[in-house]
Amino acid sequence: MAVVKQVSTVELTVPLQRSMRFATRQVSARDFTLVQIETNDGVIGNGVVYMHVANIIEEKLRPLLLEQDVLDTEKLWRNMYREMYRDRKGAAIRAIGACDIALWDAKGKTLNLPVYKLLGACRDRVPCYGSGGYYRKTGREAINEIQEEVTKYVKSGFRAIKMKVGGLPLNDDLERVRAAREAAGANIEVMLDANNAYDSNTAIRAGKAYEKFDVYWFEEPVWPEDLAGSARVSRALSTPIASGELEYTRYGFRDLIISNAASILQPDAEVVGGVSEWLKVASLAASFNIPVAPHWAQEIHTHLASAVENSIWIEWFAKDLDIRKEDELYTSSVKLEDGFAIPSNEPGFGVKLNEDAIKKFSKRKIE
Ligand SMILES: [Mg+2]
Missing domain, CATH: 3.20.20.120 (Enolase-like C-terminal domain)
Structure with missing residues (x-):
């Protein structure tokens, strides 16, 4: 069984060389959170979302993922959503998304298959x-x-x-x-x-x-x-x-x-x-x-x-x-x-x- 042993996060801010604008916002930098999920086999799955959501992942989601089978993405999604469903939209769901993307990446690497x-x-x-x-x-x-x-x-x-x-x-x-x-x-x-x-x-x-x-x-x-x-x-x-x-x-x-x-x-x-x-x-x-x-x-x-x-x-x-x-x-x-x-x-x-x-x-x- 491929078991989640570590969930780590990094928040990043990357500046644009030239700021730009679209109708509703001026943008001069991009914010990201990188989640890394490591299994007992040493596989590392990466998930990135463009918002700073590390606190939610570390405090609320990490405990739900540790020691779980990395292949059980459906169960893990349900558990994360039940933890966060009072928020329903926004940062809470992006945090779940970051973890879920990392889990799918780790699942593909565990089974040696591309996600598609x-x-x-x-x-x-x-x-x-x-x-x-x-x-x-x-x-x-x-x-x-x-x-x-x-x-x-x-x-x-x-x-x-x-x-x-x-x-x-x-x-x-x-x-x-x-x-x-x-x-x-x-x-x-x-x-x-x-x-x-x-x-x-x-x-x-x-x-x-x-x-x-x-x-x-x-x-x-x-x-x-x-x-x-x-x-x-x-x-x-x-x-x-x-x-x-x-x-x-x-x-x-x-x-x-x-x-x-x-x-x-x-x-x-x-x-x-x-x-x-x-x-x-x-x-x-x-x-x-x-x-x-x-x-x-x-x-x-x-x-x-x-x-x-x-x-x-x-x-x-x-x-x-x-x-x-x-x-x-x-x-x-x-x-x-x-x-x-x-x-x-x-x-x-x-x-x-x-x-x-x-x-x-x-x-x-x-x-
Ligand atoms: Mg658009």
Whole structure:
């Protein structure tokens, strides 16, 4: 039996080289918690989430994991959730997610299988969309920057790109979208992400204006709790609404689905409660014939999207965009080929930590 012998955490803060903005937030650094779960066989499973949640893990979750069989992920998830269910959303569920991801990584390494095979693979590659189009520069320079980003993604084989909207007056955002569509050409899908910027009236007005650029999806047009508003936007537009990157557990996604707030769901394993809960959300979506396009965490989601029937896209960030600082903390064995993400056959998630970077960006001194 592979028994959990140690659960350790490190909180990290990694600065961006150039700060950036999306509609609702300015970002100059990224916060992470790394969880390491070590078994009696000396296997170490790694789990990372982008929030500082080490206290919850150390005080509440570690005692539930120690001396348990690392293969019993379903039981361990249930026990962690029962401990934390009074919180139901937010940091508590992210902490559970970090542990669950580390457990799945350790399970794969224990059984010497990559996670997508362990789950029962459905495909061996998933199409990616090139994500970016953040607010950094202004005026003509911003337009040039977006066009350069889009051109780079298209040249390297991507068939879809995503950019931010909602951070400028509508006419200025329309110019940015026009520029992206121009650079992409007619055969590339263009997705727009408003990061909860609008109320439903403004979202309908903006969404209708964007429609002339043949938009593939309109992401998070309104505040995440405004399910009725999102449903209203969805009814008013011909562009599909994508949402769910800030939603927690199967229960949050159940409400998104039954309120008709979105017709493309974007569960994020680091947010929703880990691998175990992500799979439940994907199955729930499948039962409504709704596709999933996971948000962020390309090294994790390549495995998960490869293992379910109803995944349509992976969100992919080019390293040189300086958006995803995970790329400095570890190296993933997922390969990118002609716009497709391909999981490797390395056991677990096939991620190797960069120990120097972990030390450098750690908030606490590591002995
Ligand atoms: Mg988004």
